[in-house]
Amino acid sequence: MSVAELSGHAVGIDIGGSGIKGAPVDLSSGDFAQDRVREPTPQPSTPGAVADVVAALSARWPDGPLGVTFPAVVKDGVALTAANVDDAWIGTDAAELLRTLTGRSVHVVNDADAAGVAEARYGAAKDVRGVVLMATLGTGIGTALLHDGVLVPNTELGHLVVDGHDAETKASDAARTREDLSWKEWAKRLQRYFESLEALLQPDLFVVGGGVSKKADKYLPLLDLATPVVPAQLLNTAGIVGAAALAAEAELAGGPTGPSPG
Ligand code: BGC
Numbered sequence: 001m002s003v004a005e006l007s008g009h010a011v012g013i014d015i016g017g018s019g020i021k022g023a024p025v026d027l028s029s030g031d032f033a034q035d036r037v038r039e040p041t042p043q044p045s046t047p048g049a050v051a052d053v054v055a056a057l058s059a060r061w062p063d064g065p066l067g068v069t070f071p072a073v074v075k076d077g078v079a080l081t082a083a084n085v086d087d088a089w090i091g092t093d094a095a096e097l098l099r100t101l102t103g104r105s106v107h108v109v110n111d112a113d114a115a116g117v118a119e120a121r122y123g124a125a126k127d128v129r130g131v132v133l134m135a136t137l138g139t140g141i142g143t144a145l146l147h148d149g150v151l152v153p154n155t156e157l158g159h160l161v162v163d164g165h166d167a168e169t170k171a172s173d174a175a176r177t178r179e180d181l182s183w184k185e186w187a188k189r190l191q192r193y194f195e196s197l198e199a200l201l202q203p204d205l206f207v208v209g210g211g212v213s214k215k216a217d218k219y220l221p222l223l224d225l226a227t228p229v230v231p232a233q234l235l236n237t238a239g240i241v242g243a244a245a246l247a248a249e250a251e252l253a254g255g256p257t258g259p260s261p262g
Contacts, residue, residue: 001130010065010248011034013054014111014239016085017071017139021048022057023237024064025244030122032237034061045086047097055101066104066246069111069239070094071140073154077108080116083159083168084140105246112136112152114242115232120151121245123207123233130204133157133197135231141168141193151246162196173212181229187222190210194225203227206223211240
């Protein structure tokens with residue numbers, strides 16, 4: 001199924017380390033149908049505290065499928081890791097918790113997967129065939145792998161070991177600011193990271209996302225890769241838009257996190 005078949009509205013909510021953001025999304029354009037609302041992420045970011053914020057946001061837009069991003073591996077709605085969020089999430093059935101609090105079916109996905117789908121449907125990877133690898137460079141590194149627009153979920157290639165290190169500890173945007181790296185110094189690390197991905201996946205396109213993709217002109221021209229590399233187009237809307245699109249697609253497919261029978 002392609003998203004060209006999607007229409008109407010769905011709601012996306014993006015859970016991040018510092019903010020929880022949501023908006024209803026016009027699925028034919030990938031634009032917000034109403035202004036985005038942002039609430040601070042509770043600290044500590046335990047499941048109950050975060051779920052309460054998500055439920056309050058969800059109540060603002062009661063209609064349409066609801067998709068929620070989470071910055072960890074998510075399988076069948078269950079969070080299996082917690083690299084940059086509270087460890088209490090590991091093993092939590094996030095979809096069930098949110099279903100109970102919101103009274104609606106909820107599709108929970110990895111944050112980078114949502115961003116990758118948003119770029120594939122509406123942004124930098126729209127209509128690109130073949131293998132697309134999106135990497136979001138933020139606090140960590142998230143990845144989304146797509147083939148002909150179809151997502152291979154939970155790739156977690158931000159944790160690829162490059163030169164003996166978990167890549168996100170050296171090449172994330174957080175590592176750049178923490179170590180006060182110049183663009184040139186950081187680009188050297190990105191070069192090692194992306195050439196490692198290139199050797200493993202032979203992609204047709206890299207899309208670089210995360211807040212720092214706004215400054216792509218400072219570092220993307222310094223990379224020397226065989227694969228074309230472009231900045232993301234949706235920037236800070238990608239998580240919300242991708243979560244909404246994936247939720248709508250899941251409902252159409254009648255999958256396990258789609259509407260309950262009856
Ligand atoms: C997590 C991923 C997540 C990425 C971006 C990584 O540390 O393991 O699941 O997508 O951070 O938030």
